[in-house]
Amino acid sequence: MKVEFQAPQGKILKVSGNCISLVGDDIDTDRIIPARFLKCVDFESLGDAVFEDDRKDLKGKHPFDLPSNQNASILLVNSNFGCGSSREHAPQALIRWGIKAIIGESFAEIFYSNCLAIGMPCFTLAKKNIKSLQVKAEKGSLFFEIDIKNVIAIEGSTKYNLELKESSKNMFLSGEWDATSALLKNIKLIESKMDNLPYINLNK
Template sequence: MTQSGAFPQGMITQVHGRAFTLRGDDIDTDRIIPARYLKCVSFEALGDQVFADDRQELAGAHPFDQPEHVGARILVVNGNFGCGSSREHAPQALMRWGIRAVIGVSFAEIFYGNCLALGIPCATATPDEVVRLQAAVEADPTLEWSLDLERGRCQNERAGDWEVRLDPGAREMLLSGRWDATSQLVAREAELNATLQRLPYLNGFHPL
């Protein structure tokens, strides 16, 4: 399945869309979504608040505020992206804004796992390759890029072709659709119902 605009679901083999960059190492989850927004009842409105403090400080100059980036699907970052506290709100905020894939030098482990649970691939490349990719992305924000998870490539016909890597386990989960726990439960409904029928406390069991 190819991801473009809709929320991820099922098997994910490619992510297509425009890209933009967010430069800087050690961008933590508190910057991605400030702690005061963790009180939200649902994740629905988090997209509007992604990088809220950074965006306020830069008064419209932040990459997430640039009109040419509206609708972009691929974010290209640097090293140790998503470090800090292990809040699932961070990838939720990115996804609600519209991000469907992130490419960088490295990612904090918990952030990486939280992204995988949402079907957001976090691909890596060497520092030099990431800088080159960022320069290509910034040179023309209108270009459409393709992140191919099967081939391990990020490319645009005009701008170039970059090798990217995913952890083998994460790659297999995305390609097979096993990243999506809800779909896995739905697909195994019959087995779940059979298990429920065998549970004594759901079938007339009365303790002594």
């Protein structure tokens, strides 16, 4: 039984946990959370439905069903992860299942910004490193300690230099990934922009 979900809050400096590896390129958000689960007015119940159709297909052998992965929190993926629909339900389903950070070859743009906006860092790592970690993960559990400030992951005695956009890194470290209050600090500038944009006046 999983512990109750607690949304991240404030500064995010370190993430650590067991790794769950999911092999495949171009895994889209329809696969992460099929559209029928979008019929909801909150995100609460999405955790159990993550990868629902892929999991049914694999009858208990999907990484998200393997007993050894049940406490995992660092997701290891390949390229263009999260492509397709902009549904935030996808990262919300992952975070509610228990994922706290993702390491991958590359991420789709909107998925990446959705993860940032809910406090779930997405790091990139070279393809060859991802592949070798995925092979290793099949043989036994891997435990990662990720230091966001230095953008490194330590697994056993190996140190991996991850990549993270500088602006994203700063937002995790300052807590401003939860952007609303930072944006509202500039309210006077926003009002002035509203008053001065050509089309807003031309459409009055």
